[in-house]
Amino acid sequence: MRRHRRVAWAESPAEGERRAEAGLGGGGSASRPSATEEDDDDEAEAEAGKSREPGGVGPGARAREVQAGGSSGGGQPLLRGIFQIQKESCDVVLSARRLSWSPIRPEGVGGGSSMGQQHKEEYIEMKDVFSVKLKRRRLAGQQKGGLLLGIAIFVCLKKEGNKLKDSIINLSNLSEDHCHLWLKHMKEILSGFPNRPKSLKVFVNPTSHRKEATHIYYEQVAPLFKLADIRTDVTVTEYEGHALTLLKECDLTSFHGVVSVGGDGTASEVAHGLLLRAQMDAGVDTDNQRPPVRAKVPLGIIPAGSTNALAHTLNGIQHTLTAILHIILGHLQSVDMCTFRTPSKVLRFGFSSVFGFGSRTLAFAEKHRWLPPNQRKDFAVVKTLANLKPEDCELSFLPIKPLEQDAQENDRKKREGLKLDSREDWHKIHGHFLNVSIMAIPCLCSMAPRGLAPNTRLNDGTLALIAVRNTSRPEFVKHLRRYASVKNQFSFPFVETHIVEEVKVCLRTEKEDGTRDRLNSAQKDTYPWNVDGDLMEWPSEVHVRVHPQLITMYGRSVDAIDHLKGSCSCL
Numbered sequence: 001m002r003r004h005r006r007v008a009w010a011e012s013p014a015e016g017e018r019r020a021e022a023g024l025g026g027g028g029s030a031s032r033p034s035a036t037e038e039d040d041d042d043e044a045e046a047e048a049g050k051s052r053e054p055g056g057v058g059p060g061a062r063a064r065e066v067q068a069g070g071s072s073g074g075g076q077p078l079l080r081g082i083f084q085i086q087k088e089s090c091d092v093v094l095s096a097r098r099l100s101w102s103p104i105r106p107e108g109v110g111g112g113s114s115m116g117q118q119h120k121e122e123y124i125e126m127k128d129v130f131s132v133k134l135k136r137r138r139l140a141g142q143q144k145g146g147l148l149l150g151i152a153i154f155v156c157l158k159k160e161g162n163k164l165k166d167s168i169i170n171l172s173n174l175s176e177d178h179c180h181l182w183l184k185h186m187k188e189i190l191s192g193f194p195n196r197p198k199s200l201k202v203f204v205n206p207t208s209h210r211k212e213a214t215h216i217y218y219e220q221v222a223p224l225f226k227l228a229d230i231r232t233d234v235t236v237t238e239y240e241g242h243a244l245t246l247l248k249e250c251d252l253t254s255f256h257g258v259v260s261v262g263g264d265g266t267a268s269e270v271a272h273g274l275l276l277r278a279q280m281d282a283g284v285d286t287d288n289q290r291p292p293v294r295a296k297v298p299l300g301i302i303p304a305g306s307t308n309a310l311a312h313t314l315n316g317i318q319h320t321l322t323a324i325l326h327i328i329l330g331h332l333q334s335v336d337m338c339t340f341r342t343p344s345k346v347l348r349f350g351f352s353s354v355f356g357f358g359s360r361t362l363a364f365a366e367k368h369r370w371l372p373p374n375q376r377k378d379f380a381v382v383k384t385l386a387n388l389k390p391e392d393c394e395l396s397f398l399p400i401k402p403l404e405q406d407a408q409e410n411d412r413k414k415r416e417g418l419k420l421d422s423r424e425d426w427h428k429i430h431g432h433f434l435n436v437s438i439m440a441i442p443c444l445c446s447m448a449p450r451g452l453a454p455n456t457r458l459n460d461g462t463l464a465l466i467a468v469r470n471t472s473r474p475e476f477v478k479h480l481r482r483y484a485s486v487k488n489q490f491s492f493p494f495v496e497t498h499i500v501e502e503v504k505v506c507l508r509t510e511k512e513d514g515t516r517d518r519l520n521s522a523q524k525d526t527y528p529w530n531v532d533g534d535l536m537e538w539p540s541e542v543h544v545r546v547h548p549q550l551i552t553m554y555g556r557s558v559d560a561i562d563h564l565k566g567s568c569s570c571l
């Protein structure tokens with residue numbers, strides 16, 4: 001009868017030899033997860049091994065030809081030793097920046113390496129390593145001990161199109177002392193990276209999209225957080241607004257970050273809660289006009305909703321593993337947010353908003369939540385298009401000027417004795433608008449790969465105001481279709497775009513004498529707004545203001561957005 005062998009990763013004997021990884025080839029190095037050596041009964045270990053890069057890191061690692069005898073670019077060596085990597089004996093060097101290795105070749109006739117003066121050195125940057133574990137072989141059912149095989153190094157690799165993947169390098173060596181010494185040094189290096197979270201508060205929305213967020217969290221996210229030694233406190237939300245209620249009450253001081261697992265609505269609710277919490281902690285009255293204080297802890301988003309524009313924009317891709325690895329590695333970026341308010345009170349913190357067609361469509365979809373998500377959205381678009389109706393409104397906005405222009409303007413004002421902070425720069429447009437988008441971030445999504453607002457960036461302190469005036473239905477559909485294509489969606493005579501810092505949206509009504517006036521903001525009627533994919537019912541006057549870099553988020557700014565910004569002809 002075949003004896004099952006299990007290969008497990010342990011911290012160290014003293015730390016209880018916690019198993020974190022399985023399904024890795026026993027004895028070999030940088031080897032592919034091997035089903036034949038796994039225990040069938042250990043789900044967590046088997047799952048953790050599933051996403052690993054076939055063949056380990058070897059073929060995917062950055063390889064450099066370096067002069068023989070030199071470990072270039074890695075800084076001062078901390079340790080040097082011999083391990084087997086991919087079945088070859090290697091000379092391995094650890095420095096604070098790099099782990100590098102090169103195969104040990106038999107000496108040639110002339111005393112040099114058989115490879116000549118050059119030998120192949122491969123390396124990984126320690127900033128890309130997210131976990132190190134001892135690797136042991138255990139028998140089926142064995143919980144502790146086992147034959148030490150070496151050290152497993154879990155590393156993040158950059159792939160095409162902003163994608164990140166995890167992979168493993170196996171350093172094989174049977175000596176306990178040798179492996180423990182290397183493990184200790186590597187762990188010290190990893191603990192020196194300041195932004196990596198050790199403790200996270202996690203909100204999972206079980207109702208997002210097709211109700212798969214809980215599965216995504218426990219099957220894909222939790223095993224990697226565990227592998228990276230991140231403690232978690234998980235709340236599976238029970239009702240709409242649950243995350244917000246908890247954030248207003250709970251003490252966040254013991255957490256290094258907060259993670260939302262769900263769609264844009266959940267992420268936006270958590271961001272709103274973090275900012276409300278920050279204002280409460282700082283004793284700031286959110287309803288006065290003072291700028292809000294920044295959120296105290298970073299927010300990470302694991303995409304599990306139907307649109308996931310926030311996660312897509314943060315990472316340049318909608319990919320669960322990429323989002324997880326950015327959080328584990330502590331890749332942080334500052335992101336602009338808006339306040340949405342009436343003249344007297346803050347309604348919400350958010351990233352993006354749509355009024356008109358975009359909010360009517362969402363309102364229709366919400367009324368038909370019993371339909372499957374994709375059908376619901378398509379149905380809502382068709383129905384809202386069939387009843388296409390413009391909004392009569394006045395848009396006042398404060399445009400953002402280039403800095404030099406501001407300087408000249410300020411000089412002129414000084415010469416003429418005018419106040420520098422006068423609000424005379426407010427611009428006004430009014431009329432019938434089919435759709436008004438006000439966005440602090442570009443909002444990349446599968447329907448709009450260039451972004452719903454490619455004329456703003458994640459953290460440039462600007463709002464994109466995109467106002468679509470009344471037009472025929474076929475022309476409006478043509479404009480909508482452009483979002484999915486490479487053509488400029490704004491090059492229509494009925495679309496105008498502005499880069500602004502603040503917008504006031506006031507609904508108007510026709511008076512008896514035929515003139516038009518703003519609706520009284522004190523009246524009780526409300527109108528639908530789409531804020532980050534969530535439906536809001538707000539009064540007839542809403543002010544939207546951008547607050548540069550108000551929140552820190554896990555993820556990486558994307559080259560693609562810079563590229564799109566450069567190539568966008570709409571501005």
Ligand SMILES: Nc1ncnc2c1ncn2[C@@H]1O[C@H](COP(=O)(O)OP(=O)(O)OP(=O)(O)O)[C@@H](O)[C@H]1O
Pocket residue numbers: 205206207208209210237238239240241242262263264265266267269304305306307308309532533534
């Ligand atoms: N247990 C729950 N029951 C009902 N609603 C919930 C629950 N937990 C959270 N919510 C609410 O569900 C709303 C929508 O969730 P979310 O945005 O994550 O999913 P989605 O609509 O499928 O995705 P997307 O916004 O990306 O299209 C959020 O406003 C959130 O407050």
